[in-house]
Amino acid sequence: MTQPGQSHLIERMPPCRGRLSADAPLAQVTWFxxxxxxxxxxxxxxxxxxxxxxxxxxxxxxxxxxxxxxxxLIRDGGIPGVTIRLGRGFTDIARDxxxxxxxxxxxxxxxxxxxxDAGLAGLEFLSGIPGTIGGALRMNGGAYGQEMADVLxxxxxxxxxxxxxxxxxxAMGFTYRHSGxxxxxxxxxxxxxxxxxxxxxxxxxxxxxxxKRADSQPVRSRTGGSTFKNPPGHKAWELIDRAGCxxxxxxxxxxxxxxxxFLINRGSATAADLEGLGEEVRRRVFDHSGVxxxxxxxxxxxxxxxxxx
Numbered sequence: 001m002t003q004p005g006q007s008h009l010i011e012r013m014p015p016c017r018g019r020l021s022a023d024a025p026l027a028q029v030t031w032f033x034x035x036x037x038x039x040x041x042x043x044x045x046x047x048x049x050x051x052x053x054x055x056x057x058x059x060x061x062x063x064x065x066x067x068x069x070x071x072x073l074i075r076d077g078g079i080p081g082v083t084i085r086l087g088r089g090f091t092d093i094a095r096d097x098x099x100x101x102x103x104x105x106x107x108x109x110x111x112x113x114x115x116x117d118a119g120l121a122g123l124e125f126l127s128g129i130p131g132t133i134g135g136a137l138r139m140n141g142g143a144y145g146q147e148m149a150d151v152l153x154x155x156x157x158x159x160x161x162x163x164x165x166x167x168x169x170x171a172m173g174f175t176y177r178h179s180g181x182x183x184x185x186x187x188x189x190x191x192x193x194x195x196x197x198x199x200x201x202x203x204x205x206x207x208x209x210x211x212k213r214a215d216s217q218p219v220r221s222r223t224g225g226s227t228f229k230n231p232p233g234h235k236a237w238e239l240i241d242r243a244g245c246x247x248x249x250x251x252x253x254x255x256x257x258x259x260x261x262f263l264i265n266r267g268s269a270t271a272a273d274l275e276g277l278g279e280e281v282r283r284r285v286f287d288h289s290g291v292x293x294x295x296x297x298x299x300x301x302x303x304x305x306x307x308x309x
Contacts, residue, residue, distance in 0.1 A: 014056035018044040030069035034271040036078025046089035055162025067132040071225040076304025104134030104187040121197025128209040134187040149174035153191040160184035222265035228293040237261040243288040250277040
């Protein structure tokens with residue numbers, strides 16, 4: 001992103017204990033396996049390191065947060081500014097009675113497994129969400145009849161100015177696949193509540209969820225999870241199917257034949273192919289039903305050279 005002879009943004013970064021990388025490739029960390037680099041990638045050591053870094057980061061530098069990128073499309077031109085990716089310092093899971101305090105980088109599946117082993121029911125649905133707790137907080141992630149709003153007690157975050165925040169469930173402003181928390185805050189941890197339950201029954205429920213996912217979703221493909229939110233009174237996949245979009249493709253980007261609310265990269269698709277296909281699906285659904293689909297996948301970054309505006 002830096003032109004020859006110009007200084008690189010990384011030279012403006014404040015001191016930190018974590019890792020800083022310039023022009024860091026991101027495609028291989030995304031489930032779609034597409035996208036350009038991060039102008040600067042910051043992997044903080046822990047929450048204190050993150051807070052200190054953001055406090056001293058110049059206000060004109062944009063900040064983008066990514067997790068395991070399971071529901072994310074990074075455009076081909078990459079992400080300008082600083083991209084933050086939480087790592088090991090944010091993966092702890094600790095039990096206290098009927099609650100779990102979990103790091104924002106903890107995988108949803110790992111939290112469900114921990115709850116199962118602790119005999120805590122009510123968190124099985126997390127095993128059906130392919131992402132991290134931080135992502136589930138940001139979008140009120142849910143599956144199989146439950147969502148984060150049902151189990152969250154509080155969330156911890158760091159503001160863009162480095163301030164440490166504690167947000168109650170009410171302060172999160174949860175709605176369907178959305179959180180009203182400040183867009184520029186970085187979630188670092190959450191306290192989740194379970195209820196005492198039978199370990200075997202919990203394990204059986206998780207096995208059922210895994211079986212349903214394998215039967216109905218392209219879990220072994222390069223995908224980004226559910227592409228569009230379900231509009232009120234509708235199921236997105238049904239609208240897409242009725243509009244004749246099942247199997248529709250642009251280049252190597254395709255609407256999944258198995259579940260048509262999933263886009264897949266069959267091998268050499270670009271982010272522009274995938275986003276263009278999604279927009280074509282939205283157009284066809286609106287023409288057929290009059291319903292406008294809203295993206296559930298988060299799209300970040302700038303288009304690559306030659307991409308349609």
